[in-house]
Amino acid sequence: MSQFDVVVIGAGPGGYIAAIRAAQLGFKTVCIDAGVNKAGDAPALGGTCLNVGCIPSKALLQSSEHFHAAQHDFAEHGITVGSVKFNAAKMIERKDAIVTKLTGGIKFLFQKNKVESLFGKGSLKGRNGDLWQVEVDDKGNKSVVEAKHVIIATGSVPRPLPLIDIDNVNVLDNEGALNLTAVPKKLGVIGSGVIGLEMGSVWNRLGSEVTILEALPTFLAAADQQIAKEAFKVFTKEQGLAIELGVKINEIKSTKKNVSVSYEVGGETKTETFDKLIVSIGRIPNTEGLNAEAVGLEKDERGFIKVDDECRTNLPNVWAIGDVVRGPMLAHKASDEGVAVAERIAGQKPHLDFNNIPFVIYTDPEIAWVGKTEEQLKAEGVEYKKGTSGFAANGRALGLGKAKGTVKVLACAKTDRILGIHMIGPIVSELVAEGVMSLEFSASSEDIARIVHAHPTLSEVLHEAALAVDKRALHG
Ligand code: FAD
Ligand code: NAI
Numbered sequence: 001m002s003q004f005d006v007v008v009i010g011a012g013p014g015g016y017i018a019a020i021r022a023a024q025l026g027f028k029t030v031c032i033d034a035g036v037n038k039a040g041d042a043p044a045l046g047g048t049c050l051n052v053g054c055i056p057s058k059a060l061l062q063s064s065e066h067f068h069a070a071q072h073d074f075a076e077h078g079i080t081v082g083s084v085k086f087n088a089a090k091m092i093e094r095k096d097a098i099v100t101k102l103t104g105g106i107k108f109l110f111q112k113n114k115v116e117s118l119f120g121k122g123s124l125k126g127r128n129g130d131l132w133q134v135e136v137d138d139k140g141n142k143s144v145v146e147a148k149h150v151i152i153a154t155g156s157v158p159r160p161l162p163l164i165d166i167d168n169v170n171v172l173d174n175e176g177a178l179n180l181t182a183v184p185k186k187l188g189v190i191g192s193g194v195i196g197l198e199m200g201s202v203w204n205r206l207g208s209e210v211t212i213l214e215a216l217p218t219f220l221a222a223a224d225q226q227i228a229k230e231a232f233k234v235f236t237k238e239q240g241l242a243i244e245l246g247v248k249i250n251e252i253k254s255t256k257k258n259v260s261v262s263y264e265v266g267g268e269t270k271t272e273t274f275d276k277l278i279v280s281i282g283r284i285p286n287t288e289g290l291n292a293e294a295v296g297l298e299k300d301e302r303g304f305i306k307v308d309d310e311c312r313t314n315l316p317n318v319w320a321i322g323d324v325v326r327g328p329m330l331a332h333k334a335s336d337e338g339v340a341v342a343e344r345i346a347g348q349k350p351h352l353d354f355n356n357i358p359f360v361i362y363t364d365p366e367i368a369w370v371g372k373t374e375e376q377l378k379a380e381g382v383e384y385k386k387g388t389s390g391f392a393a394n395g396r397a398l399g400l401g402k403a404k405g406t407v408k409v410l411a412c413a414k415t416d417r418i419l420g421i422h423m424i425g426p427i428v429s430e431l432v433a434e435g436v437m438s439l440e441f442s443a444s445s446e447d448i449a450r451i452v453h454a455h456p457t458l459s460e461v462l463h464e465a466a467l468a469v470d471k472r473a474l475h476g
Pocket of ligand 1 (some may be wrong): 012286322331
């Protein structure tokens with residue numbers, strides 16, 4: 001029986017990073033993963049993120065943005081392209097090539113760092129003295145590995161909607177939504193969260209008539225509401241996404257030809273028929289097949305593996321990270337927990353501040369934030385001051401043809417310490433990094449105001465927003 005210092009179950013961004021860091025720290029490490037490629041005929045490392053999440057969705061967002069720009073934006077640059085044609089199969093092929101490149105890259109990183117990689121389903125069998133035994137089931141071919149430490153990183157799966165089964169033909173989850181090879185004329189989306197907005201944007205830009213049905217009365221309830229309201233206006237008024245809030249879905253009927261959805265909204269009952277329907281109503285932790293109950297691994301009432309602030313479970317030397325534990329379901333959160341756990345096993349004292357995790361929605365304009373929203377500060381009774389600045393007169397944004405959006409800096413009224421930074425605008429996914437750094441180093445708004453920002457850049461809008469906190473914006 002093979003013995004290791006650390007066994008990691010799951011090779012998503014949580015697990016593969018934890019395994020690499022553990023190996024770098026000198027631990028004999030094995031990573032067990034059951035993920036397969038799109039064809040289902042070979043193992044594929046990288047989990048949800050690389051195979052059916054972050055990476056493929058961003059590839060499609062870029063392709064659809066180019067198509068849209070060629071049709072609508074090139075003319076103002078004096079570029080005439082004639083009739084623009086679109087080949088959905090080619091777009092999917094490009095996306096698949098990016099996925100294959102990156103999943104193959106993890107295989108290489110495992111070899112480079114001497115992480116042993118095993119294909120199969122991992123489950124906790126029990127203890128042999130100080131060691132944990134983990135069974136690896138490769139399609140019925142079973143083996144057992146032993147290790148002192150186990151890191152569980154089994155991720156999440158789409159939350160099912162009791163009203164309808166996902167067949168990934170007409171009713172799609174994220175996997176199906178990423179693999180449509182023709183543009184549906186009418187596309188329905190249930191849930192206006194991150195997947196709903198990103199995938200809704202992709203197919204909307206490619207020509208689908210998109211309707212998003214959201215249960216909550218508030219759009220993007222977790223985001224700062226000033227930014228959310230601006231986003232809602234752009235998506236609905238300028239981009240033509242139909243977003244219905246406060247919806248109750250009553251019935252969904254799927255036939256070979258289409259899907260009809262009956263729902264109530266504002267006291268009215270409506271029925272819409274779609275060519276395809278995406279169900280994106282959140283994700284749930286994946287603990288299936290781990291044998292958690294038999295070994296006494298505790299879960300919370302929502303099915304997440306219970307962990308403390310340092311990712312320790314109730315079992316000795318069993319850790320859990322990423323989507324399968326509390327906190328935002330984000331790849332960078334999973335990876336940073338993975339690094340921290342490997343370093344804790346090595347006796348180090350890593351630090352991960354959950355208040356400083358950035359959120360990004362890759363729509364156009366993009367939405368990004370870090371720290372507290374105005375709504376949270378009000379609810380907590382924190383006195384704050386704010387500064388805002390827009391992209392409308394920013395030279396770089398105008399050059400890009402994307403002069404739309406706002407940056408808002410929220411700072412403590414007494415100390416000026418930055419409490420939150422919220423943005424909607426061009427490529428703010430990159431701009432938010434300065435915000436994360438500011439919060440991590442407990443910067444004041446004056447610190448950002450006094451830092452030199454290159455000209456002409458989008459970052460000047462953050463600079464102006466910081467100046468505006470002290471009512472001394474230069475271009476406001
Ligand atoms: P996962 O990535 O889910 O990986 C878990 C792995 O464990 C999988 O490979 C699975 O096969 C394997 N596994 C499960 N059970 C077992 C078992 N018993 N034995 C062996 N292996 C097992 N996040 C962002 O930060 N940015 C984004 O832009 C973003 N976009 C997204 C877009 C979509 C469409 C989706 C669905 C998600 C997106 N996310 C994004 C979320 C991100 O993908 C997840 O937060 C991240 O993948 C979680 O990482 P993880 O390692 O915890 O789990
Ligand atoms: P989500 O939690 O972002 O949004 C789900 C939405 O569905 C919510 O607004 C919720 O109110 C709504 N909803 C729930 N039940 C409903 C019902 N019965 N009828 C109508 N609406 C209903 O989840 P989503 O979009 O499925 O994404 C899953 C996770 O993946 C996200 O939480 C996020 O962590 C991650 N993700 C991150 C991305 C990023 O960082 N850019 C991109 C895509 C996904």
